[in-house]
Each structure stands twice: as structure tokens, then as C-alpha cells.
Amino acid sequence: MWRCPLELLLLLLLAGESALGARRGRGRRELAPGLHLRGIRDAGGRYCQEQDLCCRGRADDCTLPYLGATCYCDLFCNRTVSDCCPDFWDFCLGVPPPFPPIQGCTHGTRIYPVLGTYWDNCNRCTCQEQGRWECDQEPCLVDQDMINAINQGNYGWLAGNHSAFWGMTLDEGIRYRLGTFRPSSSVSNMNEIHTVLRPGEVLPTAFEASEKWPNLVHEPLDQGNCAGSWAFSTAAVASDRVSIHSLGHMTPVLSPQNLLSCDTHNQRGCRGGRLDGAWWFLRRRGVVSDHCYPFVGREQDEAMGRGKRQATARCPSSHAHANDIYQVTPAYRLGSSEEEIMKELMENGPVQALMEVHEDFFLYQGGVYSHTPVSLGRPEQYRRHGTHSVKITGWGEETLPDGRTLKYWTNCREEGYGACDNS
Template identity: 90%
Template sequence: MWRCPSGLLLLLLLAGQGALGARRGRWRRELAPGLHLRGIRDAGGRYCQEQDMCCRGRADDCALPYLGATCYCDLFCNRTVSDCCPDFWDFCLGVPPPFPPIQGCEHGGRIYPVFGTYWDNCNRCTCQEKGQWECDQEPCLVDLDTINAINQGNYGWQAGNHSAFWGMTLDEGIRYRLGTIRPSSSVMNMNEIYTVLNPGEVLPAAFEASEKWPNLIHEPLDQGNCAGSWAFSTAAVASDRVSIHSLGHMTPVLSPQNLLSCDTHHQQGCRGGRLDGAWWFLRRRGVVSDHCYPFSGRERDEAGPAPPCMMHSRAMGRGKRQATARCPNSHVHANDIYQVTPAYRLGSNEQEIMKELMENGPVQALMEVHEDFFLYQGGIYSHTPVSLSRPEQYRRHGTHSVKITGWGEERLPDGRTLKYWTAANSWGPSWGERGHFRIVRGANECDIESFVLGVWGRVGMEDMGHH
């Protein structure tokens, strides 16, 4: 067998590797994507110029990173489907590039490639081939022009950006943040219970439930992007009423999720529901506390099925009920069922609503939410005409329900007195005035006085003995 001196073998091996390397390089280069198809931007950049030696012959290492690909500066760079660096023609050949450099689009100090996108609040902007941005034209829930117009006008309240709403369209706000279906005409025409004011009876100028019943009035919860205000406002009013009517022996925060998941007859959970159905369920089936059955916060657009009901109850006699399942929250054992008596409707006269509120606790009110209400930050809300100067898609409204907790009045700088209700919303504590808002009283502002309900907590003597 012919013996090869080891040095020669090494040389042969190296030569072979060199040939392989060159071939691998050429393959890679033939497959390199045409950079100009993506657009040679940065045409003024110094690439070949930095690598002065590179303009001659073929040298695979005359390669530079360029916008996530590789560009070349030797004479073998592919000039037709080009992987040449942007300044190759100009610097190495002294001729203009054979195709005009495409600049892409600039935004916020960055160059974006053609078809690159960025989000501007709720609208997606896309870089077009001619180097200009094209943005969707959806009205956003947080609209800075509207905020400025409200704050510059003398409307009695201040607007601002609630960060949880940033990036949502107005349409999504109406679809995912409200969720009370306007009652049928037969329910709207429910007999009203007339609260009679005694002759000469004068109600105080201001009242707040949490001052009359300290520690029994619960803070607002956050319904998130679940169109379930029907369940949140019902649970909120029932929580306060059970606490007040049991004289503080029971102070539950009742579970909206129990209603969302289990009250399914003609109800649609996080896609909306009816108040009369929610009160029927609280009376006939009852719900557990929010600790026992916490909110699972179904997000918008979630295609999966709604979470199944995890809490059922059975009759114990005398209309009382007990749970037949453990708490969905395994750390909590108290699965007491809370119930109410039938809900009753109040007259729309502000004095009657005030008297009921003062004697029996917070009440539930239906209200029509308009596009500007999402922007409320403080003051005495009334719907503004700000969007009237804009195209129609900037004006949207939907039905919502809230808990009214008190009332008051305020002297305005111009000497007028504005009367208001205080109410708790279900958009969390960072919205509005710590989760609450004030709204003009006595003028049926946004229909807030048109459908107001009260209810009694179902409290027996045995409930008064233990907590």
C-alpha cells in the first residue's frame, strides 16, 4: 500500500476542505434571497466602503449582515436577483444601483420593511411598497381627540385614558365591557312599588350608603372583557343588601361567576344576560361567595366553551337551600348559599329612589353607556355632544347595569347646582373615581332612572345568630 507522508495528507485534506468550503459558499450564495425584493433600504449605509479590499474578484468572506440576511461586496454578488450590499454599485462599480432603493417606512426612529406593521392604539398600520403607512380606520375606545374635547369643554367632568381600554376598538368596548340585555317590554312594565314620602318629609341633600352602613358596602369588582355586567351588578347589590338586612351577621361578596356559569336559562354568560333572570336565580337557586367561586375572567374572542357550572344547590325545606358541591376554590370550605326575596321595581321619581336607597341599601340601575363614558375619570358625568362632529361610527352605545350607592349635589363655578347619584361600576378600582362614578340626578341621564330594582336579602332568625 502506498504510504503518504503525513504532512501531505494533511495538505490534501485541507485542500479538500477548502474546495468543499468554496462550494458550500457558492451554494449558499446562489440560494441567498434577493435582497432587493425585500427592498434595499439604508442605501446610504457604508458596507463595501468599510471593507475596502472587497470590491475585487471573488471572496466569500466579503459578506456582511444586512437586515437579517447577508449581503456581499465581491464582484460575484448576484446583480440580477441581488444579494449585493446596498452601496456595492456606487462604491465598487461607480454606477447607480440598477433598481431604486426602497426605503421601507419610518416610524418612531425605526425603519420598517415593506409590509411591516405596528399598532397605533387599536389600529394596525402596514408599510406599503411606495414607502407610506396605511392604517386601519377603526374608532378606538380610548380616543385622544375626544378626551381633549371633553376636557376643554365645560361639561362638569374630566376624561382620561384608562389603560385597560388602550388598544381596544370602540366596537369591542361596547361588545365586551357591558353585557346587560335591555329587559323585554313586559319586564320594563313591571309593577312599580311606590315608596311614599310622608307629608313634609325632607330627604338629606347628600347620602352615602357606606357612611350609614360602614363595612357592609362592598367595593367594585372588575368584569374584565366579559360582557357580564348583568351578573356583576346583581351580585354587587345582593351582597350589600344581604349584609344590611342581616344586620352585619353575614357580609358576603357574592360570586358573579356563580351566576355567569350556572344561570344559563336564556342567559349567555360573558356574552350578555338579563336582570330579571339573574334575580330569579338568586331567589330560587342562590349563589355562594366570590371566595368560594372566584371569577375566571373569560377573555374576549375566546372560542372555547364557557366554563361549566361547578356549584349546584338543593332545597332544605322552608325555601332554604344548601350547596351540593365543594367550593371550586379548593382553599375555601364555606360554601353557604345566599338567597334573596323577589326583586321589585321602584318608581322613576328620584325622591322614591332616594328614600329606598336610604332605608334599605344600594339599588340596581340599568343605564345606556355611550362612547364617552369609557373615558370618565372624575366629576359629574353626563353624555357629551363631542362625537356629533365626527362620522357616525364614533357614536356607539349599549346597555349596562350598575349599583347606585348614594347621592349629593355640587355648586358649579358658574353658580348652578348640579345634583348627582353616586354609583359603583364593575370596571375595577382604577377606572373613574376609585371604581365609582357620579352621574347627573333627576334628569334620567342615560336612562339611569328608568329601570331601578331593589331586593331583600333572604335572612331568617337562624342567620342572625352566627356569622
């Protein structure tokens, strides 16, 4: 049976009523789509007055545009089914309208009914009685006041608006854009692997892994609104290490989705996870390539299984057939010595790091990032932080205008290259 939308059926009925009225000789105009049987939709407006338009009798060209429809300023519109302009009665006739206008609120060029809403970044504004707007007061991930304060404060980096974060609250940013649990005490107390510098060895002031190992250090993947940095950073570092230590014979981009979906022991997928658990899974079970098992932005119930060299299940992607399993040797913990981390990176490839992310990090656009105090004078809900894991690919130094030297690590963001203060 053929069905039509309710709105179309309503218009057909109205048109039919109008046609019937014309046949009876009543001479009524069709009700314009922007109007309704109870009269005007908004709380007012100087339509007839601004145009000084009041026509006698019926004058069908005595009209003005009105909310996408047409309203009239002639005496013929003084009837029950109203297509009058909002100020017809008081301006043209000098009397109150025969029915009260529907109250509403104005925002920009639009008029909203009572309880109508619009979004102001991450906050919903609702129209109340007497034309008053009531808006939520959630701190937003993109905060123009904070952007201005950072850029005016000479903190060594530039802030800006990332469109992907527009409309998200700060709480959502902390919950959905990070995603690494703090390590347990057993992991924190692991013995450190110390890299010994030779007597008189001087490390370069700048280094980038992609320059030493071209085509073997991969571009980072975007984790989107999945709190899975534990999986993304682990897969990214493992991808580079496999490529470097196989001398380029294997250059896989390993699958974060494989970890998100299959590493479920004490892990929470896109709601956060542990780095030690991710490395354990890579060592004991292994993962396939991102081409075989691409990122979908959530956990999937897809058990790949482990064969001797291939997964026991087919690739979830229909465009890939090579379901090779990649495994790694046991992970190890580096010391906190700046020089030892640099030497490890320069000799063996990119390393993984934990960082404390504060509310201003989401606004980073360029320069050497360090946490700023711009939110200290604001309410507590504007000051949030969480734990993030990243891949570090190099380091460098920058000379500030006052002559100070600022050291930094590179590639501290999963979406692209950045720099983080390592002083």
C-alpha cells in the first residue's frame, strides 16, 4: 500500500479545503505554509509598520515575506483563519489582536517557540517564557576565552579552534579523547633498563626517527572519539619497531582495533586500557595489520584467534586477505633520565610515553606545549586532566626571545606532529 508523509497529507487536506471554499464562493486565500490555524507564530514584529503598509479591502499584492511564507497587511485578513502580519491589528486597526501571539525567543534572525532550543557550542539553550533564553553552563572543549588568554600570554605555543572538538564538553574530551589508565604499582616498580652513554658521548641537539629510518616510521592514526590511546600508542610504537628491527623486510601498520576488540583482560576498549596489558597481548597473542582489521571507532566482537603465523579468522576487511600475525618481544621500562631516553630512541626507534593532559592541551596548534595557568582563576569544573599515552619520535631545542633554550619531544599527538616541553 502506498503511504505518504503526514506533512504531505496535511498540505493536501488544506489545499482541498481551500479549493472547496473557492467553489462555494467564499473567496478565502490559501493558508500559507508558514502560518497556522491559530494565527501568527512569533511574539511580534514590525512588518506592516516598517513598510507603512495598510491596504483597504482585499489586496492580494499587499504582502510581506514572513518566516518563509507570506503575510498580509490588507483589511481582508481580519478574520478567524489569520494570515495577517503580526502587527496588522495594532498598526492598521489600532486594536489588540483577536488572539494572543504565541510567545517565543529571538536568536540571530530566527524566532523560536517556547521550549525551542539551539546549541551554543557544547551548551543547549532553551527558550523560556517572556522571550528569555536559559543555557547550560558546561565548560566546552573549545573555549575561545582560553584561546585568547593563551595567545596573549606568551607561553611559547599557539592555541586555536579544532573543528573536530566543536560541540564537545570538556568532560567529554577527557573521557573520549584520551584513554590510558595509570599504571599499577607493580608496573611502576618494574626494574628500569638503563642505557649507558659511552665516555665523552654527546647526543645531538635534535633528532627525528623518520629521518634516520625513512619509510619505516609510520604516520600516526587518529583515535577519534575512542578513549583508546593505550591501543593506538602501543600499536604505533610496535609498528615502527617491527619495521626498524626487520630492516624494512616487514613494514606493517599494526591494528589498534585488534587490541581494542580482542585484548579484553582488564581492558575496557574505547573506554580506556592499560599499557602493560597491551604489550602482553602483543607478545603472547599478536595482532594483524590495520589494513586487515581497520579502525571502526568502537569495540567489535571479532575474535581473530592465533595460528602459527596467521590468524585463524579471515580479515574483517573484505579488501585484505593477508591475515599475518605480528608479535613482539617483552616490553621494558626506561628510566626517567632524559639522555637515556634519547639514546634509546636514537638506537632502537620511537618510544612510548605517558603524559598528563590538561584542559588547554586540546587547543594546541603549534609551538612547544606546556601546561598554562590560564584556568586557575576559573571554577573547578574548568580545570580537568587525564592520562594519555603517545609515541615519541624525536627531540629538539628552541631558543626563546629572552635567550633561554627550551628542549622538547616531538610527535606527542596522535593526530599529527607536535612538540611537548621536556624540561
